[in-house]
Amino acid sequence: MAIGFVAFEFDADKRDVTRIPPEHGVRSGALVQGRRHGAGAAGLSQRHRRLFHVLDPRQFDRALLDDLCALSTRLRRHARSRLGARSLQTLLPHKRAMLYFTQPSTRTFLSFDNACHLLGVRTSEIRDPAISSEVKGETFEDSIRTFSSYVDVIIMRTHEAGMAAQSAALMDRIKRPVPIINAGSGRDQHPTQALLDIHTLERSFGRRGGIDGKTIGLMGDLRRGRTARSLAYLMKNYRDVRLVFIAPDDFGMGSDIKVHLREHGLPFHETRELGSVIGDLDAIYVTRLQTEHDVGDESKGYEHARYRIGPEQLPALRSDAVIMHPLPRGPEIDPAIDADPRAMYWRQERNGMWMRVALLVKIFEVEDELPP
Ligand code: NCD
DSSP: OOOOOBOOOOOGGGOOSSOOOGGGOOOGGGTEEESSSOTTOTTOOGGGEEEOOBOOGGGOOHHHHHHHHHHHHHHHHHTTSHHHHHHHHTTSTTOEEEEEEOSOOSHHHHHHHHHHHHTTOEEEEEOOGGGSGGGGTOOHHHHHHHHHHHOSEEEEEESSTTHHHHHHHHHTTSSSOOOEEEEEETTTBOHHHHHHHHHHHHHHTGGGTSSTTOEEEEESOTTTOHHHHHHHHHGGGSTTOEEEEEOOGGGOOOHHHHHHHHHTTOOEEEESOGGGTGGGOSEEEEOOOOGGGOSSSTTTTOOGGGSOBOTTTGGGSOTTOEEEOOSOOOTTBOGGGTTSTTBOHHHHHHHHHHHHHHHHHHHTTOGGGSOO
């Protein structure tokens, strides 16, 4: 069945690539540091800008996304040989990273940690605020400022939204600012996951013209799932993309994201029925029910059986479609489909590490030191 999309005109000029609306509490200058002009200066080519804080997917434009994807592939290729891997380790041995993860994490933590090590960056970590001076009453801002005294980049995941942005604003007020990377901010955003998701989509559609022109379904708890929210933001960078949101009414995509998509002329369609759209999708991005954000029994009525992919759904899916999931998974992806060539989630994990290596290379501007 053809999907009835809310149609909007594609208008590339409307795409403001570096500014984030003021409600995010971040000055545009905090995101991409201009060498000669302000960060948002129109027409400033990527080469003259430095990627600094990574806070929100809206700071990425197409040129930077393409650059990061190509760089990630290049770095991965280098690391295949012993000499190549050794040369990567000589890029940033003078840098230190702080991994401040006060919300549970397996993949994001490990992939950042290993990304740092692949580049020779030394890491320290706090995963439990109960063992930092925050228990003695130290404020969040003082803790961040303290970390910044010892390291060159702070990678952080928090329960609450806005903490990475708040830290970046603090950095921009002090003498020795270090970049802040948002590795997941509450229910709000997960920009580096969105980058690795884009990388996975681009690789998967490598022989089919990339992401441009594709129909991408996002399914599950879209209201509270930060990965789907961040990925939806990045989609404005691709031409003729259509999004399909598949979720029960109470778990639909947030209106803030839908307003953004409308403003950028990106057509989307919403449905409760996977079966009505599955055959139209080039990719389906499945997400889990975010029960940790329940304040009451919101998750109780969620019908897992309707928002899952298992062997029964596979015949309806196009033979060249891809199935993605940020992981960890719940019942929404049946392990019985793991061996299907369309299942991309394990590759997605590995792409995540290389995308994070690329991000660090960009932030510390050592790309030119790489062998061709
Ligand atoms: C996601 C997250 O933490 O938002 N996981 C991840 O980073 N790979 C997805 C999730 O937990 O549902």
